[in-house]
Amino acid sequence: MSDGADRRLHPATILLRFVKEGPSLLALPAGLAFASRTGLSGALALAALLVALLLAAKWVAWRRFRYGVGPAEIVIESGVLHRNRRSIPFDRIQDVDIERSFLARLFGLAKVRIETGAGGKDEGLLDSVSLAEAYRLRETVRARRTDAAPAEAADESPALFAMDVPRLLLFGLFSFSLVYIAGLFALLQTFDRFLPFDIYDPARWVGLVGEYLPHRWTLGAIAGVLIVAALLGSAAGILRTLARDFGFRLSLEGERFRRERGLLTRSEVVIARRRVQLAQVQTGPLRGSFGWSGLSFQTLGAGTDASGLQGAAPFATRAEIEAVLAEAPPLRLPPPPELARVSRRHILRSAAARLGPALAAILALSAWERAALLLLALLPLLAVAAALDRRFHLYALADDLLFVARGYWRRRLWLVPVKNVQSLSLSRGPIQRRLGLATLAIDTAGASLLNSPRIVDLRSDVAEALAAEISRRRQAQPLLRMSGKPVAHPE
Amino acid sequence: MTPLDRGLLRLMRIRGAATGAALVAAAAVAEVALRESSPLPWGALTAPALLIFAYLAVWAPPRRYRAWGYRMDGEELRVRRGVWTRVHTLVPLDHVQHIDVSQGPLERALGICSLVLHTAGTLHSQIVLPGLTRDTAERMRDEIRTRIREEPA
Numbered sequence A: 001m002s003d004g005a006d007r008r009l010h011p012a013t014i015l016l017r018f019v020k021e022g023p024s025l026l027a028l029p030a031g032l033a034f035a036s037r038t039g040l041s042g043a044l045a046l047a048a049l050l051v052a053l054l055l056a057a058k059w060v061a062w063r064r065f066r067y068g069v070g071p072a073e074i075v076i077e078s079g080v081l082h083r084n085r086r087s088i089p090f091d092r093i094q095d096v097d098i099e100r101s102f103l104a105r106l107f108g109l110a111k112v113r114i115e116t117g118a119g120g121k122d123e124g125l126l127d128s129v130s131l132a133e134a135y136r137l138r139e140t141v142r143a144r145r146t147d148a149a150p151a152e153a154a155d156e157s158p159a160l161f162a163m164d165v166p167r168l169l170l171f172g173l174f175s176f177s178l179v180y181i182a183g184l185f186a187l188l189q190t191f192d193r194f195l196p197f198d199i200y201d202p203a204r205w206v207g208l209v210g211e212y213l214p215h216r217w218t219l220g221a222i223a224g225v226l227i228v229a230a231l232l233g234s235a236a237g238i239l240r241t242l243a244r245d246f247g248f249r250l251s252l253e254g255e256r257f258r259r260e261r262g263l264l265t266r267s268e269v270v271i272a273r274r275r276v277q278l279a280q281v282q283t284g285p286l287r288g289s290f291g292w293s294g295l296s297f298q299t300l301g302a303g304t305d306a307s308g309l310q311g312a313a314p315f316a317t318r319a320e321i322e323a324v325l326a327e328a329p330p331l332r333l334p335p336p337p338e339l340a341r342v343s344r345r346h347i348l349r350s351a352a353a354r355l356g357p358a359l360a361a362i363l364a365l366s367a368w369e370r371a372a373l374l375l376l377a378l379l380p381l382l383a384v385a386a387a388l389d390r391r392f393h394l395y396a397l398a399d400d401l402l403f404v405a406r407g408y409w410r411r412r413l414w415l416v417p418v419k420n421v422q423s424l425s426l427s428r429g430p431i432q433r434r435l436g437l438a439t440l441a442i443d444t445a446g447a448s449l450l451n452s453p454r455i456v457d458l459r460s461d462v463a464e465a466l467a468a469e470i471s472r473r474r475q476a477q478p479l480l481r482m483s484g485k486p487v488a489h490p491e
Numbered sequence B: 001m002t003p004l005d006r007g008l009l010r011l012m013r014i015r016g017a018a019t020g021a022a023l024v025a026a027a028a029v030a031e032v033a034l035r036e037s038s039p040l041p042w043g044a045l046t047a048p049a050l051l052i053f054a055y056l057a058v059w060a061p062p063r064r065y066r067a068w069g070y071r072m073d074g075e076e077l078r079v080r081r082g083v084w085t086r087v088h089t090l091v092p093l094d095h096v097q098h099i100d101v102s103q104g105p106l107e108r109a110l111g112i113c114s115l116v117l118h119t120a121g122t123l124h125s126q127i128v129l130p131g132l133t134r135d136t137a138e139r140m141r142d143e144i145r146t147r148i149r150e151e152p153a
Helices: A012-023 A027-035 A041-065 A100-105 A131-145 A165-174 A179-190 A203-212 A219-245 A285-289 A319-325 A347-369 A370-380 A380-391 A430-436 A460-474 B006-033 B045-069 B105-110 B134-150
Strands: A066-069 A073-078 A082-088 A093-099 A109-115 A124-130 A159-162 A250-252 A256-261 A266-272 A276-283 A293-297 A310-318 A394-398 A401-406 A411-417 A420-429 A437-444 A454-459 B071-072 B077-080 B086-090 B095-101 B113-119 B126-132
Touching: A012 A027, A012 A041, A012 A100, A012 A109, A012 A124, A027 A041, A027 B113, A041 A250, A041 A460, A073 A093, A073 B006, A093 A100, A093 A131, A093 A437, A109 A131, A124 A131, A159 A319, A165 A219, A165 A310, A165 B045, A165 B071, A256 A310, A256 B077, A266 A293, A310 A319, A347 A430, A347 A437, A370 A380, A394 A430, A394 A460, A420 A430, A430 A437, A437 A460, A454 A460, A460 B086, B006 B045, B006 B105, B006 B126, B077 B126, B095 B134, B113 B134, B126 B134
Parallel strands: none
Antiparallel strands: A066 A073, A073 A082, A093 A109, A093 A266, A109 A124, A159 A250, A250 A256, A256 A266, A276 A293, A276 A411, A293 A310, A394 A401, A401 A411, A420 A437, A420 B086, A437 A454, B071 B077, B077 B086, B095 B113, B113 B126
16 A cells, blocks of 8 residues: 555454444344344344444455554545545644543553644544554654654643542532433333333322322422432432543643543543633532632634533632643633623613513413413512623623623633634624614634623623724734644635 | 625625515415415415515615625724624634635626635634625735735744
8 A cells, every 4th residue: 555554443443343333233123123023033134134244344444444654744544435545744733632432441442533723523533543552653743743842751740630539529419410310211211112111100100109108299208309309410410420530630741731531431632732712610609609610721623522612620629720720821810800790781681581481481381281370470580580690791801811701500701812812793683772782702713602702781882992902902912823723825 | 884896785686586586486376376275365475475575675685785894904804794683793814714705606797706704713714795896805815815924824
């Protein structure tokens, strides 16, 4: 084959992928066995055929996938019919991420992701190679980069932030979640025909509760159900947190943050310091009152989760967050008095925005159950919620940083260096125009649609002045390109 | 703010008329097809469709056209648009990733083209400025290109 691409993925990859994809494939013969009269032998034959086909396909894909380390680049050749040869120059490689899922660990494998500046997800994915090979690749890349920092061993750099088990348990407790119980019910629903009873038979559930509790639906019974739900929710939160964040460790190696975490799936992610676009601090009413919050970075390119953020310190005290931010200048936390509130009329708009859905829900309910109309008495609570919206929607422009805080339940605080602002948008809807308000949206690289800083309902003239000031301060900054992408060629 | 070329107004009228005409045609066909079974009086579908046609082809385009405007002052491009929700966007030119000048067949016939700025941002990764004459668009593109090049790579 062509020069450079002289290596293959680890052969166990075939098995690994087979184990991953096999079960969903077997749903077809299983369904067939149930639905038709071909019987067990027919289904088994079909299953065997599918297994053989899948194994063959995986084997061909493995045969046709080659990679190698050239003099100045990493070369990846892939594709069964349509051959694709990709070369990634060492200078463009930001770093090499290593992820090990539970299955991969059983096989002694690791998934290697070669991170470059571009946003594509699968730019340089080697799924999977042996762990030793993964480390070798990383060392090779680090050694060959022209701007390579002096090589440091991973274990030598001190932790900037780490979480021990007690901290994780506490974090899990605050990550209370009923979603998983809902998931369990969804699963039951899928398999309900295999269950010996009908899970949708209310009499059965009431009867069950009635067996254990002397009086039906007394306050005590309701409290009991709530307590059980709370316990289950907490347990789900703790389990999920332990699985995801066990052994969480953030360290700084030269110009890069390195994050390791995970119990079953162990992942190692590297965030280049100069690619951090902004930081976000998240907390909630309960967590916040105990002084806990989480810090995430928004970076360019692949490897971020759905929100476009990388958790850097998911459950930390203010001092710990400040310590991490100190390593990512110019980011810092705002001293509280620096923040200003948006216009008072935000309360009006916010209440109006909540009123519509609430009214619709109540009316829909009342068509079914007349008593739901009593809920209308709760509508004034919306005014309270709207007032809280404004109380927790704060902003400030301090030197070269823009701060935006928003949300009561989900409290988010964005720290945006003005030099990373990609564009500013002032928008005024019909109602906002009547009230003399405007919304300022700040666009940054790598932001997600729903998780992007916006200052909603500023007074029009204030919003305009703020936009002009951000723009002025941005220009006053020394020109420093923060994006990893090169200046592209027009046309 | 500089208004856009009148060609854009014509383009909006043509597009609005095309959409409106399709709607009117659909309404008329439905009307004829349902003549026997429908309890609605004659014209109950076509008349509103005609009103929508008038809105799309006659009334809305000038308003939308007037809402557009742009200004380039050295370091940034400002674009204003929107009738109901008015949006005013500021694009720092040194952050522009690349620039397209694009022209569809209809635009070509009307002698206008669009300038598309690509930024690294996600919400407005493309800022489109339609309705520029070819000369203006190319001049702006060259000007922005020098802004991008001024900084150290």
